[in-house]
Ligand code: NAD
């Protein structure tokens with residue numbers, strides 16, 4: 001197959017492309033605008049492969065998108081390009097409306113025009129796979145209920161509202177025009193190549209530098225964590241075996257309070273990179289009046305996120321039952337691999353610390369002391 005992937009230079013998109021190139025015979029064309037979150041270094045292991053190509057295109061540019069379809073002639077499409085960070089969406093929603101809603105609309109229209117002209121069997125086997133989030137369902141306030149594919153949409157943030165809008169567009173293009181679509185809604189991902197504005201990589205990198213570990217509010221919000229490579233496998237499974245028009249929820253059965261995630265990261269770091277061997281972090285801590293014996297001393301409770309969702313938790317029984325997918329990693333195995341990856345790849349981290357990233361951190365956390 002020829003697979004067009006949008007947003008392939010991002011965290012999940014790059015895991016999907018590495019999975020396809022490493023484990024299948026298919027070809028991939030990666031369409032990515034390369035925003036602050038796009039990083040071609042995450043694709044270094046596959047970029048020389050003859051089955052991989054890259055086009056720097058904004059999905060809001062319909063003519064450029066049509067050109068890619070014309071040249072590459074995809075058999076299927078996986079749409080991951082998006083603005084993806086809740087805090088940024090609160091700070092400036094415009095880019096989320098543009099890329100997540102208008103960009104998805106453009107992609108649907110270009111795909112529809114292309115699909116309409118396909119002959120059989122390609123027309124029947126074409127798929128528009130839209131990758132979305134569990135955040136479209138809003139949040140849960142008890143400790144036991146789960147999001148199913150039938151849970152009504154109730155997004156809370158500009159990010160989740162823009163993703164919900166894009167899901168509705170995709171569903172409408174299936175029902176009205178017959179475009180063969182698939183939708184997946186996944187819980188929080190973590191793993192290698194994760195941009196350090198999100199909780200887990202931010203905490204790892206701040207701790208390694210002896211900088212404060214910002215926990216919003218009381219740290220009692222719950223997220224359901226899935227290792228990114230498990231998500232990539234789920235997406236491939238849905239793409240190749242999913243029923244047209246269906247939605248599949250994807251999750252890791254790993255519900256954790258934020259504060260527990262942060263403490264787990266601290267204790268793994270105490271073991272893998274003890275402060276006694278991290279003189280720079282130790283010195284930074286002592287300069288702030290801390291003992292410098294354990295990373296947990298760095299935990300700092302900060303102002304809560306406006307509209308902060310309390311709990312997300314996914315019922316992933318449909319994809320498990322119908323498509324035979326389940327996660328390989330437990331949270332304990334995946335989080336340890338993730339910390340080890342950040343310890344082993346300081347050069348990846350160094351290169352993404354661009355001016356744009358630094359100025360976001362200064363704006364978000366005020367004193368410029370993060371990451
Ligand atoms: P990311 O922010 O790491 O990557 C997004 C990619 O999209 C980047 O490479 C960026 O350059 C590209 N992009 C942004 N705007 C673009 C545009 N206008 N045109 C072309 N490319 C553009 O995001 P991610 O975490 O990899 O998420 C990928 C998808 O999965 C998103 O749709 C997100 O909503 C969804 N999702 C993410 C999570 C998560 O935990 N990260 C969970 C569930 C679903």
Ligand code: TYD
Pocket residue numbers: 085086087188197198199200202214215216217219221222223258305
């Ligand atoms: P995040 O990684 O931004 O993902 P999402 O908002 O999509 O769930 O945040 C995960 C959780 O961690 C969320 O409840 C907000 C919280 N959080 C902090 O407590 N401190 C931080 O510095 C960040 C970035 C997030």
